Amino acid sequence: MKVIPIAAVCGRTVQAAACASDAVAASSGAVAANAGSAAWHLIGALDACFGENDCLGVTIDAVKVGLFRVDGEIHALDDICTHGNALLSEGFLDGHEIECPLHAGLVDVRTGKGTTAPIVRDTRRHDVRVDDGNLYVRLSR
Secondary structure, three states: OOOOOOEEOOOOEEEEOOOOOOOOOOEEEEEEEOOOOOOOEEEEEEEHHHOOEEEEEEEEEEEEEEEEOOOOOEEEEEEEEEOOOHHHHHHEEOOOEEEOOOOOOEEOOOOOOOOOOOOOOOEEEEEEEEEOOOEEEEOOO
């Protein structure tokens, strides 16, 4: 009998740019691509960041951000569940929904919208881009 997993168990958390090679990363924190509040922050080389996992927690300017890879697309949300003090990046990813590991509420990683109770407040979404194989995130205000 072949077992087919229905969800990816997530749970790896690193500092932003920790997945980047030493040549790319300028520090252990996020590397801003330009100055100001609209800065793009280097997370690291896309392949090195995710490896076999589809979820990754990073910290950018003291903001915990969850990164989720679904069907080749990367989505970024605030990593703290709006219902409880749990990291979404440590939850279970099933399709486009991440299940909070604390109370099993679901959030759509594309939009940040809570889709089941007990999550009644949406989660902030952040912009993501991949440039020359490197992953960047721009924090929303």
